[in-house]
Amino acid sequence: MISPSIADRVQKWDLSPTAPLTPLTTFGEIHKRIVFYYSTHYFQYLPTLSVLYPDFETRLANWLSNVPDDQNQRLLFELLPRLAFFSREDFEKLHQAAFDGPVARWIFESSRLSVSDPELDKKLSEQAHRHTWYCPLSDSLRINDFHNVNGIGGVDYRPDWRSLARFGSEAAILDFMKNHQDIQGPAPLTRLVILEDFIGSGSQSSDTVRFIQRISKKIPTLIVPLIVCPTGAQVWRAIESFPELTFSPVIELKESDMITAGTARDGSFAGRIADLAESTYAAVEGDRAASPRPYSAFGFPGHVNISLGTGSLVTLYSNTPANTLPLVQHSSNSWNAIFPRSARIR
Template sequence: MTRVEFREVLQRWCLEDPKGTDGIEELKRDLEYLEQELFHEYEVTEHGGHANFGTRLAYWIGNLNNDPDRKGLYRLLSHLFFIGRAEQKAAYRTAYSKHIMQWLMRVANINPFQGNANQLLEFELAATRYTEVTDSFGIRAFCTTNLIQTEALRYKWEGNTTNWDAATFRREVLDEDNNGNLRRRNLVLLEDFVGSGSQMLDAVDLAVSLGPDVNVLLCPLFICPEGDREARIRSNAANHFSYSPVMQFDERFFISPTAVAGEHPDFPRIRRLLEKIHPLIEGGPQEYGPFGYRQTGGFIVPYTNCPDNSVPAIHKRRENSWQPLFLRSSRLPV
C-alpha cells in the first residue's frame, strides 16, 4: 500500500466514524504530530534508503488485506511508547544528578545540611567507577552529558562475564593497590533499556560477588516489569547492592499472552490480532512468538533500536510477507 492509498483508507475510516467512537481521527492527529516531532529520530531507518515513517506506516498497514485487521493494527499504535533523543538525554541527567548522587549520599552517610557535604560528595564521586552493562547504553554520551571528565576507563560487562575474574577486576577497574585498598569503592552499573533482565543479571551477580567493601548500584534508564522484579529480588538479598531505575514501565505498556485482571480494554482484541497475523511474521533464528522475547509483549520503541521484548509485529521483517514499522537492527541474522 502506498502512502496516498493509505491516506484514502484513513479518510474513509474517519468518515465512517463521525462520532469518534473508534478513536481513529484522534490517533491520526497524534501520529501526524509524532511523525514530525519524534519518529524521524529512529536511527535504524534514518539512513540507508529506508522510507520515512509515513511511508513505512502505509507499508505496515498494507501487510494485511482486510479492513478490520488493518484498523486493529493501526489502533495498536495508541499504546506505543517512543523514547526519543531528548528523553534519553534527560534520563542520563536524572540518573546522575538524582539516582547516583542520592545513592552516594546514602552509602557514605552524608548529611546534605552539614557544612562540608559538597566536599564529602566530591570525594565519593572520585571513588566511583561508572560501567555499562551493554554497549547500547552509550557511556561516552552519559559522561559527556553530565560533564564527567575523570573516566578514562569505560568498562563494558557484555562480553566480559564468561572469563571474568574478581581479582583482575578489582585491580584493573576498581584500582586496587597491592595492599588491597580500593581507589574506586563505588561501582555503578548503567543500562539504557532492560526488558526481562536476562542481559544484566550476570553482570549484577558478578558485581555483588566482589564483596561488601564494594558498594554496587544498578541504575537502568528504562526497565520493564520482569526486569524490575529480578532487580528487586537481588537488591533485597545483599546490603551492599542498591537498585534505582530512572523510569519503571508499568503493565499498561505490555500485553501478555493470556488475559490479566485490570488490563486495558483494547488488549483482548489486540491479543487476537497479534496471534492471527503472526504466521505472516514468524521465522528465523529469533522466533519468540507473537509477544516477543520471553513473551514480554512490549509496545516500547527507543529511538536507538526496537528491543526484541516488543511485539514482533512492530519490528520484525519477513521477506515478501511482512514489512515492519520500526525495523529492528539485530546482532543475529533474521
C-alpha cells in the same frame, strides 16, 4: 510526509460508523499525531537510517497492508502513537534523572553524609565525580552520553560489563579501581554504578549477574536501568538480596503497561491488540528464517512466566527491544515492521 494512500484511508475510516477506540478523537486526529511524532521522534530511529529500509511513510503503508481488513488496519494505526517511543532527547533527560535521582541518593546514603553538613554539596560532588565508576551493563547504553550530560569526567575506561564478564579479570578490575588516579592525584574508585538503557525480562543480562555479584561483594554496586519492565525488575530485585548490590530504576513500567497472553480479552484496546498479536503471529514469524526470533506473539519470553512473553510497547530511538510486541519490530517474508529491530545476532 504521509502518503496520499494513508490520507485516503484515514478519510474513509472517519466517514465509516466505526470510531477509534481512543476516547474523544478521530482517525484524522490520530493521523495528525503520527505526523507530529514523526517530526519529533520517529525520524530519529537509527536502524531505518540504513539504505536497507524505505522511508517512514512507505513503512507505515506497508505495515498497515500486512493485514487485509480495515478493522485490523485501524487497530495498527491507532497503536502507533500509543507506543512509548523514547527519543535521543528523552534519553538525555533520563541520563540526568539517573544521576540526580537514584545515583545521588545512593551515594548520599552509602557515604553516610548528613543533610546538616554545611559542606554536603562539596562532599557529595567529590564522591560522585572522583570516587564512583560509571559503566554500562551492555553496549546498548551510550555511556559517553551519560558522562557528557552530567559533566562527569576523570575515568578513562568505561567498559560494558557484559563484555567484562566474558573477557575481563576480576583481579585486574579491582586493582584498577583501587589504584585509580585523576589529574588531582590518587582517586580510588570506591563504588560502582552500572547503567542500562532498557531491561525487559532480565534474562539476557542474567549471564553477567554472577560476575557482578562477585564484584559487589568487594565493591558497593548500584544497578540503574533507565527503563525496566515488570519481569526484569522482579529478577533484579531477587538479585538485590546481595547486601552490597542495589537496584534502582529510573522508570519502572507496570504490568498494566504490558500486553501479553494474560491480558484480559474484554473488548478494550489492549485486549484487541492482544488478539491481533496472536492472530497475526504466523505472518509475523513467516518462514522462521530468523528463528528463534521473534520468540513468541508477545516478544522475548518473560523470565518468570516464559509462556507470556514480555509484551512491551517500548521503542527506543537507537533500536526496538526484542521484548516489544513482534508485530511492531519483527520483519519476515510475510510481515513488514514499522520499527524493524536491528538484532545483535543474525
